[in-house]
Amino acid sequence: MSAIARIVLVDDDPDLLRLLGLRLGAAGYEVEALNSAEAALNALAARRADLLLTDWRLPGMDGLELFEQVRQRYPAMPVILLTAHGTVPDAVEAVSRGVFGYLVKPFDGKALLDKVAQGLSLAGPGRPADQAATGWRSGLVSRSPAMEELLAEARMVAATGASVLLRGESGTGKEVLAKAIHLASPRAGQPFIAVNCGAIPDNLLESELFGHEKGSFTGANARQTGLIQQADGGTLFLDEIGDMPPPLQVKLLRVLQEREVRPVGATRATPVDIRLVSATHRELEALIQEGSFREDLFYRLNVVSLRLPPLAERREDIPLLAAHFLEKIATRYQKAVSGFAADALEYLSAAPWPGNIRQLANVVEQCCVLTTGSLVTLAQVQKAVASEESAIPTLAEAKRQFERDYLERLLRLTGGNVSDAARLADRNRTEFYRLLQKHELTPAAFKLE
Structure with a gap:
């Protein structure tokens, strides 16, 4: 059985704290409900969580200050802010600083659970719940x-x-x-x-x-x-x-x-x-x-x-995979990149990915190398995806393409005569026919009229 995702919930309104705790608990999460930022930091020091959900307005240290403390100590942990209508512009600014997202009060239960699920997908590679971080499937990043x-x-x-x-x-x-x-x-x-x-x-x-x-x-x-x-x-x-x-x-x-x-x-x-x-x-x-x-x-x-399904059939895994690759690549290049902006992650999740996981890994690597801030932006993701569409092929793909182009040149040169083409290639007819079958080439299509 997978471990249960743990959420630290912070709000100084006892009624709202209880309501949110019940909703999250009913959805299967383990919730620690606290009424101050200071209590949350102590709780996180005692036992790490997978996500922090905090009100903006708190007595003493506010939610944004709490986020800054969490980002320094636990840079991979996603943080969601609960905010009132009057502080929406501030919340948008907070997202640009690394907050995963925000919810404007009042919000319904579905909006809460959807945002929490998105945030947890970012924390995927560090969570034994989804990754079975040790053991036989340690290299597989999936929850779909x-x-x-x-x-x-x-x-x-x-x-x-x-x-x-x-x-x-x-x-x-x-x-x-x-x-x-x-x-x-x-x-x-x-x-x-x-x-x-x-x-x-x-x-x-x-x-x-x-x-x-x-x-x-x-x-x-x-x-x-x-x-x-x-x-x-x-x-x-x-x-x-x-x-x-x-x-x-x-x-x-x-x-x-x-x-x-x-x-x-x-x-x-x-x-x-x-x-x-x-x-x-x-x-x-x-x-x-x-x-x-x-x-x-x-x-x-x-x-x-x-x-194995193509990546387009397991879109729930794209945020997990992107975060997994980013963590590994950032460590390799010693880059202080902690995650993706919310709109960048949405773009990655909706992209077609004809090259599947390999293409996603290449895009994330390009983003990580070129990113100067703590978050990968939407513009950087869009540029990397466009660049990857015309990327250099793998050695195996290049070899296959060269071999096909070479065979086509021989057939055009000899007018589709297999014996002559095989002689020029220094191959016997049987081997040459096998190469033609491998690349689905028909000699008759090259015969001179």
Whole structure:
């Protein structure tokens, strides 16, 4: 069970204090209700909270002064001010200084709970309630129902030795989930080896995965242990499995069937005990129909299939993820950035995110680097999102695009003649056809009229 979010509530009106405490308590929060700022600081020193909700007008130290004290001591804690109509301009100014938000009296219960939920989403990475900050899912930042259901399935699967196929768009966090499955499994103390099949050139992938003996091919000056053997006893994660060449698919199938691996140039196989988790953003069933992916390997990989939702389907997690990335990046660059302005966070939450979590992380990093104040503003977020839309692609994406452009040039040059194009590329026809299938290129479309 997740821990309950703790809220410190401050108001000198005993009736309002009791009413707000009841509303928040009924919503499932743990509430400590206090009648002064000084009492709130003492309570926070004794036991940290997830959010501070305070009236502006208080005897002695007022709500804004309380916020300044809290920001110095607990910079990641969101603060919500309760204010009267006459102090709205002051409240707006307070937001620019780092207050998460404000509520104008009188307000209804839904407005209160919505604002509190938004504030708690900012405090996400520090809250064991939502992050399970230690343990198998420590790298996963989520509270959305879609992800919670997925993680429940992942934990059940982790306890078995079954092969798992992770599906989902690029940037949805498939490697992070694979690592979580490993950590939740009986193999947690053993190696976790991750390989991106689309990022390693085809002529090197076999040697990287299976290893090789000294002298087995030109340039093999020493024996190399393959990544499959390095994962012995643990988990091997094969990302972008749909990009694996068919000859290596055969060798991988043999490893899974016979539980042994034979390095390139070796005369005998070596026993190996691995748990395989693979991932793809492609439809493997379509690749099977095209003949570029083996059906028997697919069934070996697809014992259990888990789909990671795109970020647009888990928008509740965007504030959590943004705050998580900001905290890590601010620490890395030694920047005193404590959070996002409310309108900036709303913009992030509504953006389309075609690049999913990876794109969000890049945007947050750009914002953090360029921010000079304590809060990331709406203008900075908008600029970073616009810049990210034309950002430099990843190495794997650049490699795929280069390969496709190169094949198109060859086909245009040869008028769609596969034999001539393969000769110019110094590849045999079978391998060249496989490359064309991988990039969904039809030679007939390039024939000269």
